[in-house]
Structures are given as C-alpha cells and as structure tokens.
Amino acid sequence: MAVCCIGPVTGQMIIDRIVAVVGEHRILQSDIETQYLQNKTQGISMPGDAKCGILENLLSQKLIVNQAKIDSVEVSESTVEMELDGRLQHFIGMIGSQEALEEYFGKSILQIKADMRESVRENIITRQMQGTITADVSVTPSEIQAFYNGLPRDSIPFIDSRIEISQIVFYPNVKEEAVFEMKQKLLGLRKRIMEGEKFTTLAVLYSEGPSAPKGGEIGFMGKGELDPAYAKAAFSLKQGGVSTIVESSFGFHIIQLIERREDRVNTRHILMKPKIQPESIMATRRKLDSIARLIRTDTVSFNLAARIYSRDKNSAVNGGIMVNPVTNTTGFELDELQPAEFVALRNLKVGEITDAFKAEDENGKVVYKIILLRNQTKPHRANMKEDYIVLQQMALEKKKQEAYLLWLDEKIEETYIMIDNSFTRCEFEKDGWVKN
Numbered sequence: 001m002a003v004c005c006i007g008p009v010t011g012q013m014i015i016d017r018i019v020a021v022v023g024e025h026r027i028l029q030s031d032i033e034t035q036y037l038q039n040k041t042q043g044i045s046m047p048g049d050a051k052c053g054i055l056e057n058l059l060s061q062k063l064i065v066n067q068a069k070i071d072s073v074e075v076s077e078s079t080v081e082m083e084l085d086g087r088l089q090h091f092i093g094m095i096g097s098q099e100a101l102e103e104y105f106g107k108s109i110l111q112i113k114a115d116m117r118e119s120v121r122e123n124i125i126t127r128q129m130q131g132t133i134t135a136d137v138s139v140t141p142s143e144i145q146a147f148y149n150g151l152p153r154d155s156i157p158f159i160d161s162r163i164e165i166s167q168i169v170f171y172p173n174v175k176e177e178a179v180f181e182m183k184q185k186l187l188g189l190r191k192r193i194m195e196g197e198k199f200t201t202l203a204v205l206y207s208e209g210p211s212a213p214k215g216g217e218i219g220f221m222g223k224g225e226l227d228p229a230y231a232k233a234a235f236s237l238k239q240g241g242v243s244t245i246v247e248s249s250f251g252f253h254i255i256q257l258i259e260r261r262e263d264r265v266n267t268r269h270i271l272m273k274p275k276i277q278p279e280s281i282m283a284t285r286r287k288l289d290s291i292a293r294l295i296r297t298d299t300v301s302f303n304l305a306a307r308i309y310s311r312d313k314n315s316a317v318n319g320g321i322m323v324n325p326v327t328n329t330t331g332f333e334l335d336e337l338q339p340a341e342f343v344a345l346r347n348l349k350v351g352e353i354t355d356a357f358k359a360e361d362e363n364g365k366v367v368y369k370i371i372l373l374r375n376q377t378k379p380h381r382a383n384m385k386e387d388y389i390v391l392q393q394m395a396l397e398k399k400k401q402e403a404y405l406l407w408l409d410e411k412i413e414e415t416y417i418m419i420d421n422s423f424t425r426c427e428f429e430k431d432g433w434v435k436n
Contacts, residue, residue, distance in 0.1 A: 020059060021418040023066030027058050052426035055419075059433055063411050064129045065122050073132075075124045078222075078262055083120050084113055085220040085266075133407050134400040139392060147395035148384055156381045157390065162331040163345070164375040166302055166320035168291060169312035169367050172284045178274040182252060186245050186272055190254050193242055199256050199268055208251065209271035209364075216268035220261065230255065234267045250363045276366060281358075284368045288356035292370050295353060302353070302372045312361070320372070325362075329389060341371065348373045405430070 020027040035054045039046065046053040088101070088109070095101050098109055105112050139147075148156075189206060193199050200215030211218050223231040227248035237243060237257035246253045251273040258266040291309055294300045306320025315322050324332050334342055344354040354371045361367050382390055412432040424434050 017420075019420040019423055020055065020062075021416070022059060022062035023415050023417075024069070025062040025066055027055065027062060031058060049426060052423065052428065055423055055426065056428045056430065056433065059417070059419075060408065060430075061122060061126050063408065063415060063417075064126045066415060067411055068125045068129050071129075073125060073128060075121060075128070078264060079124060080117060080121050081261060082220060082222070082264065083124060084116060085264075087116065087120065088113065089219045130404060134403050137396065137400045137403050139395045139399055143399070144388070144392050144395045145384065147398065148382075148391050153381070157387075157394070159377070159380055159382050159387055159390065160333050161379050162333055162377050163373060164330045165322050165332065165345070166306060166372040166374055167312065167315055167322055167369050168288065168302070168306050168310040168320055169315070169361070169369045170284045170288055170309075171311050171365065171367055172276045172280040174274045174280070175277055178277065182272050182274045183245055186252060186254055186270065189270055190242060190244070193254075193256075199242070199270075203268060203270050206272070207270040208273055209269065211269070212271075214268075216256075216270055217258065218267060218269070220259075220264045220266045222264050230269075234265050235260075237267075249365075251365070273365065281368070285356045288368055288370050292353050292355065295372075312367075321374075344371060345373060350374070350376055 016028055016030045018026050019029050019032065032051050032054050035058075036051055038044075039050065039054075092098055092101050095104060101112070102108055107115070185206075189202050193202060200217075203212055203216030206212075207216050209216070223235065226234065227250060229246055229248045230250075230253065233243045233246040233253075234255050234257060237255065239257055239259060241257050243253070243255040246255060251271050253269045253271050255267050255269045258268060260266075291300075291305050295302050295305055303319030306316055310316035310320055321330055322332070323330055324336065326336065334346075337345070338359055340357055340359045344357045348354060350373050352373055354369075356368050356370055359367055359369055377386060380386070384391065408430060409432065412430070417433060417435060419434055426434075428434075
C-alpha cells in the first residue's frame with residue numbers, strides 16, 4: 001500500500017513505496033527523495049541521474065548492513081547516541097538554532113532524532129564493515145612507485161608550500177591577585193544563577209570559551225573526551241545542578257549538568273581565565289628574546305634550548321619540533337598555522353628564528369613563543385622524494401577501493417537483490433545490481 005508523506009522544506013507530496021530490496025532490507029522511495037532534497041538544499045550535485053546515484057549508494061549500504069547482520073556485527077546505543085548528537089549539533093550550527101532546525105523539518109528535535117537513528121546506526125555499521133573489509137590491505141614501496149608512474153601528469157596532486165618548524169614556548173606568570181579576582185567574578189555569577197538568573201544568558205555575556213554563543217553548551221561527551229577535572233565535576237552533578245569553581249587545563253569553570261545518558265553528559269559552562277599583567281608579559285618576552293640571542297650566536301642549539309626551557313611538554317621532548325595534529329607529520333601548510341604564527345613566519349628564511357610573539361596553546365591559553373623555520377618546500381607536483389607519504393596514502397586508498405569493489409561483486413552475486421522496474425534503466429557504476 002502506498003503512503004503519502006510531506007517532503008521537508010518544499011512541502012511536496014511523496015508517494016512512498018518499496019523501490020528495492022537487499023537481503024532482508026528495504027529501500028523506500030522516500031529514502032531517495034529525502035536524500036535528494038537534502039543534497040539539493042545543501043548544493044550537492046551528483047553526476048548523471050542524481051536519484052539513480054542515490055539509489056546505488058543506498059544499495060551498497062544495505063548490502064553491507066545485510067552482511068553485517070549475517071556476521072553478527074553490532075554497535076552500542078551509546079555509540080549511536082554520540083553520533084546522533086554530533087550530527088544534530090552540526091545541523092544546528094549550520095541552521096542557527098534548534099528552533100530553526102525543528103521548523104526546517106516540521107518536527108520536534110526528539111522526532112528528528114528518532115527518524116535519524118536507524119540511518120545513523122547503518123552508517124556506523126557501514127564504516128565498521130568497510131574498515132574490516134580493507135583492514136589487511138597494505139602497499140609495498142614498489143606498488144607505490146608503480147602507482148606514481150601510472151598517474152597521468154594532470155592527476156598528480158599539486159602540493160602547496162610546506163614548512164617544518166620548532167618552537168620554544170613560555171606561559172606568562174599569573175599573579176595570585178588576578179586569580180583571586182577572577183574567582184570572585186565566577187562566584188558572583190554562580191550566586192546569580194542560584195538566585196534564578198539564566199545560566200545560558202550569563203554564559204553568552206561572560207564566558208571566554210568558544211561555546212559562549214550557544215549559552216555555554218558543549219553537547220554530549222564521555223569522560224575520555226573531557227578534561228579530567230571537568231569530567232569529574234560534571235559526572236558528579238545532578239541534572240540542573242551547578243558546580244563550584246573547577247580548574248582545568250583550559251582555565252576556571254562553573255558547570256551545569258543539562259542531561260546524563262549512561263556514560264555521556266551534556267553540560268554548559270562559563271569559562272574564565274585570569275588576566276595576565278603587562279609586567280609578566282614583558283618578563284616572558286625578555287626571557288624568550290635572550291634565549292633567541294643565545295641560539296643566533298651559536299651559544300646553544302635550538303634543539304637543546306627547547307629541551308631545557310620550553311614549557312610545551314609535547315614538543316620539548318623532541319627538541320621543539322612541532323607535529324601537525326591533522327596529518328601526524330612534521331609538515332604544515334601555511335594556512336594550518338595560527339594567524340599569529342603565520343604573521344611571525346611569513347618573511348622568515350630557513351634557519352632563522354622569530355622574535356617572541358603571542359599565540360595560544362591547544363587549550364586556548366595565552367603563550368609566548370619563538371619559532372625556528374627548519375625547512376620549507378616550494379609549491380610543486382608531488383614526487384617520490386619529497387611527498388612519499390602523500391603518494392603512499394593515495395596508493396593505499398586506491399588499493400582499498402579495489403578490494404572493497406571486489407567484495408561488493410562477491411556479495412552482489414550471492415545476495416537477493418530486487419530493484420523496481422522504474423529504476424532498472426539506471427546506469428549504475430557497478431554491474432550486477434539489476435538481476436535477470
């Protein structure tokens with residue numbers, strides 16, 4: 001029996017029906033239409049017939065989910081919940097507010113979550129299965145060389161200028177009076193909250209954290225995702241409860257528990273950091289500049305100075321060498337640097353050291369640092385000498401895709417698949433979906 005439903009935003013009527021079956025799993029016309037409308041709204045285009053492309057993606061996903069069921073692959077509710085919350089926070093961030101998201105879908109946030117849950121579960125299972133399918137795939141140096149030799153010139157990636165840098169980091173001293181003054185402000189805000197003022201309003205007005213525009217809310221997180229001190233306080237609160245002052249690696253907080261679900265909590269907080277006095281800043285700059293003079297006159301090497309003086313424990317142990325957290329390599333593109341780092345380095349030559357400048361650490365705390373420009377490459381087409389890791393990753397991804405497509409061929413052959421006549425004329429990328 002066909003069922004009528006309303007498409008999001010457009011309000012157009014969609015006649016729902018089964019358009020494909022893969023094993024025990026059905027694909028509905030509404031699944032395709034909803035994805036089509038979402039793609040259109042977000043400006044995502046697909047080559048050829050877009051709805052045929054969407055159907056093929058869904059066929060692949062259902063095939064994987066069907067095999068996962070056979071293999072007894074499962075995901076925990078907490079994992080599904082975490083991804084659901086992450087997606088909703090992303091959508092809310094894009095659209096502006098929870099209310100705007102509810103208006104967009106014409107549903108409450110709880111209904112939206114309920115509708116998304118099974119799709120999210122299947123996406124997680126799909127990723128897990130794809131990882132399992134290609135887990136043992138690796139590439140040898142000769143395969144990487146062959147891959148590179150087989151690339152047409154216009155397919156060889158263009159590599160932007162990359163730099164390698166070392167740093168020496170100092171944290172300016174904070175006076176006890178500044179800490180006391182900041183704590184008094186936090187206690188005053190806590191008192192106002194306990195007397196009935198809205199936590200969210202005060203967070204917007206006074207919090208120094210990136211979540212301030214959202215009323216201090218950071219979304220559902222587990223203990224491992226939070227600063228240990230923050231996590232300890234958050235998990236000890238009752239729903240709606242407000243903590244005393246908590247010191248973390250980010251600064252000082254007061255925290256409110258919004259909701260707890262098993263091993264995850266959704267909290268909001270007001271973050272403050274003690275003000276640094278000008279004399280502390282001057283003293284820090286002078287010390288860094290004196291270290292830089294020692295290095296420039298070859299009195300001490302940058303490597304040794306970083307090990308002795310730098311207060312950044314992650315880079316100090318490596319002689320100050322910075323590691324890119326995105327690629328886990330020592331290479332950085334200029335747009336991956338903090339603005340302050342970019343400005344300090346832009347006119348530097350290889351082997352030179354910056355003067356002391358202000359920046360932030362990974363937790364948003366103020367630091368002062370000097371940086372050595374160790375190496376810099378020019379923009380170029382990738383080659384085996386300079387860009388081996390990039391080419392290795394490309395070759396590995398190609399081999400994984402080939403392994404995955406072979407797996408799909410095998411499963412398509414042995415799995416029951418039915419596609420409605422209205423889609424049998426689709427020019428699918430993969431043969432075998434339409435069975436005689």
